[in-house]
Amino acid sequence: MPTYVYKAVTDKGVIVRNKVEATSRQNLIKSLKNSSLLPISIEQIKYNSLSKPKKKKKNVTDIQEIMKNVNTTQLGTKKKTLTTKEKVNLYFAKTEKITQRDIVVFTQNFYLLKKANFNNIHALDTIIQSTENISFRGVLEDILAGVEAGEYMYTTMEYYSNIFPYIYINMIKVGELSGSLANSLEQAVKYLDETEALNKKLKSIFIPNIIQFALLLVMLIVGTLFAIPAIQGIFDELGTEEELPAITLWFQGFVNDVIEYWFIPTMILVAIVALIIFYINTPKGKYNFHYFKYKMPIFGELIFALDFSRLMKAMLLNLKNGMRIQEALEVSKNVIQNYVMLSIIETSINNILIGSSWIEPFEKSGLAKPMITEMLKIGMQTNLPEMMEKLVEYMQIDIDNIMTKIMKALPQIVYAIVGVVLIFFVLVVLVPCVQVYMGNFLFSAYGV
Numbered sequence: 001m002p003t004y005v006y007k008a009v010t011d012k013g014v015i016v017r018n019k020v021e022a023t024s025r026q027n028l029i030k031s032l033k034n035s036s037l038l039p040i041s042i043e044q045i046k047y048n049s050l051s052k053p054k055k056k057k058k059n060v061t062d063i064q065e066i067m068k069n070v071n072t073t074q075l076g077t078k079k080k081t082l083t084t085k086e087k088v089n090l091y092f093a094k095t096e097k098i099t100q101r102d103i104v105v106f107t108q109n110f111y112l113l114k115k116a117n118f119n120n121i122h123a124l125d126t127i128i129q130s131t132e133n134i135s136f137r138g139v140l141e142d143i144l145a146g147v148e149a150g151e152y153m154y155t156t157m158e159y160y161s162n163i164f165p166y167i168y169i170n171m172i173k174v175g176e177l178s179g180s181l182a183n184s185l186e187q188a189v190k191y192l193d194e195t196e197a198l199n200k201k202l203k204s205i206f207i208p209n210i211i212q213f214a215l216l217l218v219m220l221i222v223g224t225l226f227a228i229p230a231i232q233g234i235f236d237e238l239g240t241e242e243e244l245p246a247i248t249l250w251f252q253g254f255v256n257d258v259i260e261y262w263f264i265p266t267m268i269l270v271a272i273v274a275l276i277i278f279y280i281n282t283p284k285g286k287y288n289f290h291y292f293k294y295k296m297p298i299f300g301e302l303i304f305a306l307d308f309s310r311l312m313k314a315m316l317l318n319l320k321n322g323m324r325i326q327e328a329l330e331v332s333k334n335v336i337q338n339y340v341m342l343s344i345i346e347t348s349i350n351n352i353l354i355g356s357s358w359i360e361p362f363e364k365s366g367l368a369k370p371m372i373t374e375m376l377k378i379g380m381q382t383n384l385p386e387m388m389e390k391l392v393e394y395m396q397i398d399i400d401n402i403m404t405k406i407m408k409a410l411p412q413i414v415y416a417i418v419g420v421v422l423i424f425f426v427l428v429v430l431v432p433c434v435q436v437y438m439g440n441f442l443f444s445a446y447g448v
Contacts, residue, residue: 002142003045004028008037019045024146025159044142044159098136098163104192106131106140107168111185120147120181139163152176167191167310170334177331180317187313201407209414216421223429224248224255231432244432251428290339294367298409302402303338304367309395310335311345316388325384326352340367369398 005019006028016037022028025042032039106127113123124144131137139160146156154173157164168188175184228248243249258265279285294304314332315325323331326349333345347361359380363373372391379387 002138002145004042005045006032006039006042008032008039010037023149024142024151024156026146026151026155027149098133098139100192100196102131102133102136103164103168104189104196106136107185107189107192111182111189114182114185120153136163165195166337167335171310171314173334174314174317174331178318178321178323180321183317187310191310198403202410205407205410205414209411209418212418213421216418216425220421220425220428221255223425224252227429228252228432245427248428248432287339287343290341293338294340298406298413302399302406304341305395305399305402307336307338307341308368308372309392309399311341312388312392312395316385316392319385319388325358329358340365 002024003019003021004025005017007017010016020028022031025044028042029039109127109130110123113126118126121144124140124147128137128140128144131140142160143153143156147153152173154169154176157169157172161169168191171184171188171191172181175181178184228244229252232244244252280289292300294300296303311332314335315328318328318331319325329345329349329352333342336342336345344361344365344367348358351360352358357380359373359376362368362376371394375387375391375394376384379385379391
């Protein structure tokens with residue numbers, strides 16, 4: 001059973017702190033409130049910090065427990081000590097980091113078991129027994145405890161938002177509330193695979209060019225600080241009338257000023273970042289920032305298409321399970337995090353309540369393509385679930401086309417930025433070096 005450390009306030013205003021065992025975080029909160037305690041914070045003690053699990057799994061080898069239970073009469077009275085290698089292996093086994101790959105494998109296995117008509121408790125228990133990552137096993141056991149206590153899976157997952165992505169949690173939520181968990185798990189697997197594939201593509205484009213960009217900047221600054229003063233010293237020593245290029249002198253002065261008065265640009269930069277963060281955290285600022293995400297160059301169209309596609313997939317699940325359009329929108333909006341899209345959905349729900357078209361807000365937003373809204377209008381006149389299946393297929397094709405365009409445009413943009421820095425490096429550093437190499441300044445020094 002998971003162990004928690006909580007802080008709570010009594011009805012007399014006294015703060016108390018205690019460590020207790022509970023089947024789930026939700027049950028602990030209910031228990032505290034029933035005891036007239038107002039919870040301030042509840043933290044689960046990590047599974048890997050527990051001295052001994054209540055229930056041992058057959059794929060877990062705890063060296064310390066084996067040594068405790070071994071027949072010591074055959075070994076003598078001397079206590080067995082762990083070797084350095086054993087201690088290192090045991091340490092790393094208990095401090096494993098939970099990776100996205102762990103989540104992908106869990107989701108794939110859970111989906112297969114649900115397709116085989118396993119119930120949630122049986123499926124989770126089966127997966128826990130085959131999970132090698134000890135830290136992740138502890139999280140899954142907490143989820144299992146919540147399910148056994150009558151809670152939804154997503155309610156426990158929300159407490160592990162640092163492990164499970166927001167969209168992932170809400171896909172599970174939509175599946176549980178709509179009764180189509182297997183379909184939601186299939187979507188979640190695709191979401192994780194697509195996200196991983198996209199990240200790999202972006203890394204393959206950005207990382208090499210960022211390294212080049214950083215190296216050029218370092219060479220530019222080092223050349224300005226060391227090579228340029230050395231060249232200027234040669235000119236001064238020989239008394240030549242030759243001068244360094246104007247752009248070199250300007251950049252040298254700029255770098256020297258930044259080094260001397262470093263605190264001024266630092267304070268300005270920190271102030272700008274702080275103002276932006278403060279503004280984004282206000283309701284209006286967050287809305288404007290989320291609107292910018294949809295309208296930003298290169299990625300804006302893709303971000304909107306992904307959000308809208310997830311919304312349509314979630315609505316399709318709910319409609320197939322007999323939900324009305326209003327209920328389907330209410331449940332499906334959980335897969336969206338963007339305030340602009342959420343405001344459009346809320347307007348759609350209000351339109352349904354007053355008897356207007358729920359498609360109209362998407363059309364008036366100017367974000368959805370005419371093809372999308374026209375397909376939804378035709379679906380309302382014929383068979384909406386059937387038309388939404390076709391819409392989801394169309395959205396996937398559209399997303400693939402947008403991705404193809406982005407992957408073609410990104411390298412050109414990155415190459416252009418690196419090229420500008422390279423040209424600047426040539427003008428500022430290499431041109432003076434070429435002047436010295438050619439030796440033309442010697443003619444001026446000797447009056448020739």
